[in-house]
Amino acid sequence: MGTVSELCVSSFQAFLCPTVLSSAPVPDDLTPEEQQELENIRRRKQELLEDIQRLKDEIAEVTSEIENLGSTEERKNMQRNKQVAMGRKKFNMDPKKGIQFLIENDLLKNTSDDIAQFLYKGEGLNKTAIGDYLGERDEFNIQVLHAFVELHEFTDLNLVQALRQFLWSFRLPGEAQKIDRMMEAFAQRYCQCNPGVFQSTDTCYILSFAIIMLNTSLHNPNVKDKPTVERFISMNRGINDGGDLPEELLRNLYESIKNEPFKIPEDDGNDLTHTFFNPDREGWLLKLGGRVKTWKRRWFILTDNCLYYFEYTTDKEPRGIIPLENLSIREVEDKKPNCFELFIPDNKDQVIKACKTEADGRVVEGNHTFYRISAPTTEEKDEWINSINQKGSVSVTLKKKHCQKLLFYTFYILLC
Secondary structure (H helix, E strand, C coil): CCCHHHHHHHHHHHHHCCHHHHHCCCCCCCCHHHHHHHHHHHHHHHHHHHHHHHHHHHHHHHHHHHHHHHHHHHHHHHHHHHHHHHHHHHHHHCHHHHHHHHHHCCCCCCCHHHHHHHHHHCCCCCHHHHHHHHCCCCHHHHHHHHHHHHCCCCCCCCHHHHHHHHHHCCCCCCCHHHHHHHHHHHHHHHHHHCCCCCCCHHHHHHHHHHHHHHHHHHHCCCCCCCCCHHHHHHHCCCCECCECCCHHHHHHHHHHHHHCCCCCCCCCCCHHHHHCCCCCEEEEEEEECCCCCCEEEEEEEEECCEEEEECCCCCCCCCEEEECCCCEEEEECCCCCCEEEEECCCCCCCCCCCEEECCCCCEEECCCCEEEEECCCHHHHHHHHHHHHHHCCCCCCCCHHHHHHHHHHHHHHHHC
16 A cells, blocks of 8 residues: 555645645555654644645735835825926916925925925926026025025136026026026126136126127117127226226127027016016006106006006006116196106206117117106005005115116016
């Protein structure tokens, strides 16, 4: 019938392939010791089968956990990507709300460096919205602006090359004050990367505006009077802390812009639409002309410490811009009722720094020593005066860089 060894082999085969067991006969002449050994083998086999089943169950459980973990991580990543996409959309519609959404959902750290990195990468972001956020005067936004500018490397670049890189990472906003903050940050960073090129950051700041103005003058068809290199050099005399910049430097900058204009990033947004979307006040008023003393009905918008006026409410570009910096307001008597005027205190003969668009499309400096305006009712007159007063007046004298900033802004309107 077979020995114990043969039975062991048979049992092992049956263990590997249970169908074998049924074909292996069990001898009936085994001694008690052999029967005990066979029983031990059977018991051990059963224990091994139970161990194997337990291992199979554990392996199946671990496999299931791994599969579930993978699907959970995948779901988390999908959910995170959806939230990031939602945050970008919110940012493009309202930059501050978009950033807040991303922070609240742990998609962005509430630090200037992390937000600056997010804006610098710019994936899926509207470049107009980036410019609006960076230009805000809130202290935290200013920290983000400086962290954003720090991400740009301007070492060994001339000023035009650095400006090309900088202006491609966002779109300059429409508000003069925002542009001012951003260009000051740029000038500081450029001088940090290129020490010794300019006497001061103010020099870099003023020349940067002059270059952007030159770009508009040379390449915008609405500007008929194209400046020559000699005029560009003349315009920038004395800006290097009272001294002149090397003529060769200015000629090279001029030729660079003449040969290749700045590329403005394409965007779905409209700078001026963003500017006037949420004004401090708006409405129809009558404005007295400068040279020709006639009253004209204009749609006025007060925002970001500037007064803009349009011929029609549907116009996308203002006919004129009056920065309220350094101006005061008062009620005046006139043949027209409900009058008030904007003026420069203690200097009634000084022309107010402002600009307007002529009928032929030319942008020129204003010639008003005061702006006289008539409101439809006494209540509206008082509301306009209060609104303008709340913006506050700046007592400092306009510096040359502020004048050039204003001129730049008038040219920039033509680019939008």
